[in-house]
Amino acid sequence: MVDMDKKVMARKMGRLIRSIWIFNWFNSCGVTELLPVVASIYDMERFGLIVVDNPKHADVLIVGGYQTEKSIKRVIRIYNQMPEPKAVMALGSCTITGGMYWDSYNTIKRLSDYIPVTIYVPGCPPRPEAVFQAVGMIFEHVNQLKKEVKGK
Amino acid sequence: MSWENYMPYIYAIFAPFALALFGIIYGLVLKGFDRKLAAHMQWRVGPPLRQPFYDVLKLFEKENIVPKNAVPWIFNSAPIISMGALILALLYLPIGPFNPVLGNYGDLIVLLYILALPGLAMMLGGFSSSSPYSAVGAQREFIMILSYEFPLAIIIFTFAWKYSILYPNLKAFSLLTFVEHPLWQNVGILGFIGLLILLITMLVVTTGEVGRMPFDIADAGTEISGGALLEYTGKNLGLFYLADAVKIVVMGTLIITFFFPYNLSSLLLHYFSLPHYAWLTIDFLFYLLKLFIISFVVVTVMRVAFPRFRVDQVVKFYWGYATLASLIALSLIVLDTVGGV
Numbered sequence: 001m002v003d004m005d006k007k008v009m010a011r012k013m014g015r016l017i018r019s020i021w022i023f024n025w026f027n028s029c030g031v032t033e034l035l036p037v038v039a040s041i042y043d044m045e046r047f048g049l050i051v052v053d054n055p056k057h058a059d060v061l062i063v064g065g066y067q068t069e070k071s072i073k074r075v076i077r078i079y080n081q082m083p084e085p086k087a088v089m090a091l092g093s094c095t096i097t098g099g100m101y102w103d104s105y106n107t108i109k110r111l112s113d114y115i116p117v118t119i120y121v122p123g124c125p126p127r128p129e130a131v132f133q134a135v136g137m138i139f140e141h142v143n144q145l146k147k148e149v150k151g152k
Numbered sequence: 153m154s155w156e157n158y159m160p161y162i163y164a165i166f167a168p169f170a171l172a173l174f175g176i177i178y179g180l181v182l183k184g185f186d187r188k189l190a191a192h193m194q195w196r197v198g199p200p201l202r203q204p205f206y207d208v209l210k211l212f213e214k215e216n217i218v219p220k221n222a223v224p225w226i227f228n229s230a231p232i233i234s235m236g237a238l239i240l241a242l243l244y245l246p247i248g249p250f251n252p253v254l255g256n257y258g259d260l261i262v263l264l265y266i267l268a269l270p271g272l273a274m275m276l277g278g279f280s281s282s283s284p285y286s287a288v289g290a291q292r293e294f295i296m297i298l299s300y301e302f303p304l305a306i307i308i309f310t311f312a313w314k315y316s317i318l319y320p321n322l323k324a325f326s327l328l329t330f331v332e333h334p335l336w337q338n339v340g341i342l343g344f345i346g347l348l349i350l351l352i353t354m355l356v357v358t359t360g361e362v363g364r365m366p367f368d369i370a371d372a373g374t375e376i377s378g379g380a381l382l383e384y385t386g387k388n389l390g391l392f393y394l395a396d397a398v399k400i401v402v403m404g405t406l407i408i409t410f411f412f413p414y415n416l417s418s419l420l421l422h423y424f425s426l427p428h429y430a431w432l433t434i435d436f437l438f439y440l441l442k443l444f445i446i447s448f449v450v451v452t453v454m455r456v457a458f459p460r461f462r463v464d465q466v467v468k469f470y471w472g473y474a475t476l477a478s479l480i481a482l483s484l485i486v487l488d489t490v491g492g493v
C-alpha cells in the first residue's frame with residue numbers, strides 16, 4: 001500500500017515539476033534579483049517555469065523579502081486561493097529572520113509562522129543562482145523519489 | 153453483406169476521433185515551436201519543444217476548483233463546448249489531401265457559426281464564474297467576437313461571390329469547390345492585388361480569432377489578470393489550453409483552404425511515379441509544413457513584434473482598417489471580374 005502511494009506520488013511529482021507556473025508576491029527590495037531570472041541571461045523558461053497572472057493558475061507562490069503586518073494578510077489570502085498541490089518559496093533573509101528589519105515594529109519576522117513554506121532561499125537579496133539551486137534541489141528530490149520507486 | 157458495406161460507418165465513427173487526436177497533438181506541437189521560436193527571437197533559449205504536453209499533463213493533475221457563487225453546470229460545460237466546437241469545425245475542413253468528413257452536409261456559413269462558438273463558450277464561462285475580472289474579460293471577449301467577425305464574413309462572401317460567377321454549376325459556399333479550384337490562376341492583375349489584401353486581412357483576423365498577443369485584450373494578464381479564464385483551474389483550464397492549441401490548427405486550415413489549397417502531388421506527378429499512399433503522405437507532410445508557416449507568421453511573429461492594443465484600438469482596427477481593406481479587396485475583385493467579362 002505504501003509502495004503504491006509512493007508510485008502515484010512519484011508520477012504526480014514528475015508531472016508537476018516539469019511545468020511550474022509561478023505567482024510572484026513582492027513588495028520589497030527582494031524583487032531586484034529575481035527579475036534577471038525571468039530575463040534572457042538566466043531564462044527560467046528553459047525549465048518550464050513561467051510567471052502567470054493570477055494565483056488560481058499558479059503552482060508556486062514566490063514571496064520576496066520582508067512582509068509588513070498589512071501585506072501578510074494578502075499573502076495568506078493569495079495562498080488560500082491557489083489550487084492543490086501548491087508550494088511556497090520564500091526569498092531573502094528577511095523572510096527567515098527578519099533580516100535587516102529584525103527590530104522593526106511593522107514587519108513580520110518569520111514567514112513560516114503564517115503560511116507553510118516549502119523552501120527558503122537565503123541572501124540579501126538572493127542571487128539568481130541561488131534561486132536556480134533551490135529549483136534544482138526540488139528536481140533532485142523528485143528524481144530520488146523516482147529512483148526509489150524504480151529500484152523496488 | 154461483406155465488411156466493405158460497413159466501411160462508411162466505420163469511417164464515420166473513427167474519423168472524428170482521429171481528427172481530434174491530430175488536432176490536439178499538432179496544435180500542441182505548434183505551440184511548442186511557437187514558444188521556442190519566440191524565445192530565440194528574444195535572445196533566450198526557451199523551453200523544450202515538449203513543454204506544452206508537460207503543461208497539459210500537469211494541469212490535469214491539479215485540483216479543479218469551482219467557485220462558490222458560480223453556476224456549476226455552465227462553468228463546467230464551457231470548456232467542453234469550446235473543445236467540441238473546434239473539433240466539429242475540423243470535421244468540416246479539408247485536412248491536406250483528405251476531403252472533409254462532413255463535406256456534403258454543410259458549408260462555409262455553418263462553419264462561420266461554429267467558429268463563433270469557442271469565443272461564446274469562453275464568454276459564458278467568464279460570466280458564470282462570479283468574478284468581476286472574469287465578467288470584464290467576458291465583455292471584452294464579446295467585443296472581440298463582434299470586431300473580427302465582420303471582416304471575416306466579408307472575406308468569405310467575397311470568395312463565395314467570385315466562385316458563383318466563375319463556376320455557376322458548383323456550390324459556391326462549399327469548401328470542396330475552394331480546394332479543387334484555387335482562385336489565384338483565375339483572376340487578373342486587379343483581382344490578384346485584391347486577393348493579396350484579402351490574405352493579409354485574413355491573417356490579421358486569425359490572430360484576433362486565436363486571441364494572441366496584439367489582440368489578447370480578453371485575457372490580458374497585466375490588466376485583468378487572466379480575464380474569462382481567471383477562475384478556471386485544473387482540468388477545466390487544461391481543456392481551455394487544449395482548445396487554444398486546436399484553434400490555431402482550425403484557423404490555419406481555413407487559411408490554407410482559402411488561399412493555398414495546392415498539393416505537391418499534382419505538381420510532381422509528371423516527373424516520377426509513386427504509389428497512392430506515398431503521395432498522400434507527401435501531401436499531408438506538405439500540409440503540416442504550410443500550417444507551421446502560417447502559425448509562425450500569425451502567432452509567433454505577431455506576438456513578439458507588437459505589444460497589446462487597447463480595447464478601443466482593437467475595435468477601431470477591425471471595424472475601421474480591416475473592414476475597409478476587405479471592402480477595397482472586394483471592389484477590386486468585382487472590378488476585375490466585370491472588366492474581364
Ligand code: SF4
Nearest residue numbers: 065092093094124125
Ligand atoms: S532580504 Fe535583503 S533584499 Fe530581501 S527584502 Fe530583505 S533587505 Fe531586501
